Amino acid sequence: MDNLYGSLDGTKKVQSEGTSKFFPGAGIVEDVTISGLEIATAKNDSKYLKIAYTHKDGGVITTFEFAITAKNGEDAEKTIKRRDWQLARFKHILTKFYEEDKIPQVGTFEKLVSSIKSYDDLISAMVKLLPANVLATKTFRAKIVYDHKNYLSMFSFVPFLEDSAIPVGETRLQITDRDKTVRDVPKTDSNGELEASETKVSNPEDDLPF
Numbered sequence: 001m002d003n004l005y006g007s008l009d010g011t012k013k014v015q016s017e018g019t020s021k022f023f024p025g026a027g028i029v030e031d032v033t034i035s036g037l038e039i040a041t042a043k044n045d046s047k048y049l050k051i052a053y054t055h056k057d058g059g060v061i062t063t064f065e066f067a068i069t070a071k072n073g074e075d076a077e078k079t080i081k082r083r084d085w086q087l088a089r090f091k092h093i094l095t096k097f098y099e100e101d102k103i104p105q106v107g108t109f110e111k112l113v114s115s116i117k118s119y120d121d122l123i124s125a126m127v128k129l130l131p132a133n134v135l136a137t138k139t140f141r142a143k144i145v146y147d148h149k150n151y152l153s154m155f156s157f158v159p160f161l162e163d164s165a166i167p168v169g170e171t172r173l174q175i176t177d178r179d180k181t182v183r184d185v186p187k188t189d190s191n192g193e194l195e196a197s198e199t200k201v202s203n204p205e206d207d208l209p210f
Contacts, residue, residue, distance in 0.1 A: 023059040023144060023152050026181035028173050030164065031056035032142040034093070034135045037127050042066070049123040051093070053142065053154060061144070063154050065089070067119035085157065087113060090126060092158040097134055104129060139164045143173045146180040155179070 023029060035054040039047055048066035068083040070076070091109040098104065106112040116122050141162050143155040154160055159172050175181060 022057075023055050023061060024057075026144050026146055026152060026179075027175060028141055028171065029055065029144050030141045032140045032161075033138070034130070034140075035060070036132070036135070037130050039123055039127055047120050047123060049126060051154075061152055061154055065123070088158050089156070089160075090122070092161060094126070094129060096138060096140065096161055096163060097130060141166075141168075141171065141173060143175070143179075146183055148180075150183050 033054050033056075034051065036050075036052040038050045038052075040050050041047055046067060048064055051063045051065065053061045053063070065086060068079065068086055070079045087109075094103060094109055101108050103109060103112065106115065112125055113122065116125065141164055143160045144152055145155050147153040162171060162173050
């Protein structure tokens with residue numbers, strides 16, 4: 001097309017305001033909901049759990065919970081510790097919607113995990129216990145940090161969620177000096193120019209370790 005302007009007829013509306021939707025940034029963030037739990041399948045056919053957290057302004061952070069397995073050279077104690085951290089995250093989420101000893105059909109989270117035979121059983125139970133109509137009943141404040149890839153991410157250790165009904169002055173969520181709340185400065189190229197960089201939210205599925 002030689003003339004990109006001469007063909008304008010005025011029928012197409014020009015969008016003059018931004019439409020991007022982002023989380024406000026790292027820190028203790030108000031007005032967050034869990035907008036969905038979904039079981040997905042990796043390229044190697046293993047199942048993992050996707051948890052979507054949505055801010056009132058539309059930004060979404062998605063976390064991926066996959067079955068804990070031993071890493072190369074990792075001792076059994078460290079592998080079990082990583083599994084227990086994951087179980088703590090799952091219980092942390094469930095008990096934001098149910099009293100600790102009144103989880104439907106099982107009573108407690110500990111009884112739930114004692115009744116399962118596999119990770120697939122566990123995430124299936126999570127999805128069944130937290131359907132959309134249950135998720136819609138709660139709004140949270142959340143602890144958001146940057147991960148090692150400069151993505152905004154939900155904090156990996158409990159507590160990372162808190163009912164918005166709890167007064168701010170009574171919050172248990174804290175930002176410490178160890179938390180990454182500022183993105184790394186982009187590297188410079190050989191000419192001293194900053195490399196192109198953009199704010200990223202959550203982890204893309206292409207980065208999953210499968």
